Amino acid sequence: MxxxxxxxxxxxxxxxxxxxxxxxxxxxxxTPDDLGGVDALIIPGGESTTIxxxxxxxxxxxxxxxxxxxxxxTFGTCAGLILLARVVVDGRADQVPLNAxxxxxxxxxxxxxxxxxxVPLTIEGMDGAPFPGVFIRAPVVEAVGEHVEVLAEHSGRxxxxxxxxxWASTFHPELSGDLRVHExxxxxxxx
Amino acid sequence: xxxxxxxxxxxxxxxARVKRGLAEMLRGGVIMDVVNAEQAKVAEDAGAVxxxxxxxxxxxxxxxxxxxxxxxxxxxxxxxxxxxxxxxAKCRIGHFAEAQVLEAxxxxxxxxxxxxxxxDEAHHVDKFAFTVPFVCGATNLGEALRRISEGAAxxxxxxxxxxxxxxxxxxxxxxxxGDIRKLTVADDAERYAWAKELRAPVDLVREVAEQGELPVxxxxxxxxxxxxxxxxxxQLGAQSVFVGSGIFKSSxxxxxxxxxxxxxxxxADPMIVAKVSRGLGAAMRGEEIAGLDVKLADRGW
Numbered sequence: 440m441x442x443x444x445x446x447x448x449x450x451x452x453x454x455x456x457x458x459x460x461x462x463x464x465x466x467x468x469x470t471p472d473d474l475g476g477v478d479a480l481i482i483p484g485g486e487s488t489t490i491x492x493x494x495x496x497x498x499x500x501x502x503x504x505x506x507x508x509x510x511x512x513t514f515g516t517c518a519g520l521i522l523l524a525r526v527v528v529d530g531r532a533d534q535v536p537l538n539a540x541x542x543x544x545x546x547x548x549x550x551x552x553x554x555x556x557x558v559p560l561t562i563e564g565m566d567g568a569p570f571p572g573v574f575i576r577a578p579v580v581e582a583v584g585e586h587v588e589v590l591a592e593h594s595g596r597x598x599x600x601x602x603x604x605x606w607a608s609t610f611h612p613e614l615s616g617d618l619r620v621h622e623x624x625x626x627x628x629x630x
Numbered sequence: 631x632x633x634x635x636x637x638x639x640x641x642x643x644x645x646a647r648v649k650r651g652l653a654e655m656l657r658g659g660v661i662m663d664v665v666n667a668e669q670a671k672v673a674e675d676a677g678a679v680x681x682x683x684x685x686x687x688x689x690x691x692x693x694x695x696x697x698x699x700x701x702x703x704x705x706x707x708x709x710x711x712x713x714x715x716x717x718x719a720k721c722r723i724g725h726f727a728e729a730q731v732l733e734a735x736x737x738x739x740x741x742x743x744x745x746x747x748x749x750d751e752a753h754h755v756d757k758f759a760f761t762v763p764f765v766c767g768a769t770n771l772g773e774a775l776r777r778i779s780e781g782a783a784x785x786x787x788x789x790x791x792x793x794x795x796x797x798x799x800x801x802x803x804x805x806x807x808g809d810i811r812k813l814t815v816a817d818d819a820e821r822y823a824w825a826k827e828l829r830a831p832v833d834l835v836r837e838v839a840e841q842g843e844l845p846v847x848x849x850x851x852x853x854x855x856x857x858x859x860x861x862x863x864x865q866l867g868a869q870s871v872f873v874g875s876g877i878f879k880s881s882x883x884x885x886x887x888x889x890x891x892x893x894x895x896x897x898a899d900p901m902i903v904a905k906v907s908r909g910l911g912a913a914m915r916g917e918e919i920a921g922l923d924v925k926l927a928d929r930g931w
Contacts (some may be wrong), residue, residue, distance in 0.1 A: 448658040448679060450651075456631055469896060484655050485679070486715055492677035493895055496888075518655070531674070533712060546714060552738035552762050555648040556858065558641040571637030575651045576738070603860050614651050616632035 442627055443477030447493040448486020449518060451611035457621045471502045479512035479628060482519030484575065484611050486529055487546065490518055507539040511613035512604040512628035515535040521546060521578050526559050528581065540602045541584025548579035562599060564592040571615040572598065578609050642839030644761035649783035652716065652738065652763060653847040656870050660891050663687050663874040667712035676887030680716040680738070682872065683709040687874035687913065688745045698746040700728040703735055723930055724750025733762045741765045744929035750809045754931060757781030767851065769802045769927050771809040772828030778846055779831050785844060788927040789852015792875050794916030796853040798927055799863060805849060807867045813839045852927070854911045857881055857893030857906050864897035881911035
């Protein structure tokens, strides 16, 4: 399976390093051709407004929607979660998400960078030490649809969710140095 | 790879990881100088990853002369209300009270900037004392490491702000990245000599030698005026670009802003850089470095 990392803007390098450490090679996705060559996609953290614009100008928005409809395994972190959501609250008026996972999400819900934080997380089905959660100008998931499974919560809000083969987190596993979330995503979508 | 064992055991703000983490989220993006809410909107609409709120762009600071200070809090707040992307603001070198005000305003990043008139001729701000992260300028590796040793979470080249002339930013990037390349092949004894020569802590010198890069992201600032300028510095090894006067001193700021954003993402694809460079109107006029009265890049110690 070829894993692609959307590399229009944001922390794509850190995701690639995490997969490298797991012995899985990745490619950077910037064009429709790049997208055509991958079997799974990571949408990294970054600025969701910027990435949405670049999806349009790079002619990636339509083919990406198609691939998401065809259930391509996809993992969105932070801005990636905002992009994959069904409804975005407090975004820009022209911010129309990809509607690939049934979430209502509020952008920058914790406040400015001063409120960015680290906190240990308990993830369902994950043994061992708590997972180091890194939240940077993070969004908050305000509602999830009936088909969405919540794998981790913080302060009563979902922070790691999946719906079929679409995964999303409000935190940044790629900044944590802990590979267990990436590993589990791979294990489960490759089954 | 970051070290997972260093994660805190209770909820913690202001850690090195969240400070550097925001810089990592800005990678491959464009941070634009804006002087009012209307310009901030243009920047966000064009796809900027953040805006730098200031009263005058560097080209005007250069033209007007006088002492350049932190911007009016009301003006920074007006810009914050206009956009959803991160807002940065500048304090004077060493002016920790201005930095405290900016932190109280909850800006997302503070730029301790040579564009403003320095407040201290020997000391930079102790950036570890703040929860908000700092970006600082550097002209060479030693300066970059000194700023990191004071707590900077992001380094940018200084370039020569307000000139629309890329030559100084190229010089600074080549100096920083060239010395990093040389340092990676230095042996243990030579690393001490490097630390002395760079006037930088030996632990940081070792870290750079082993990792082959700075411990924080490196962005480019100072003189970017066209999409090709952005593609140039990205190919040289910058991870994002700050564009100061280059957007709003051009004849069509909205078109220029969009084009620089696309060129920064697709920096390695000349066909795309060519496509977005067409019909942008006039770039900012620009200045020859030799004709300048004041070189802002000389500020900082």
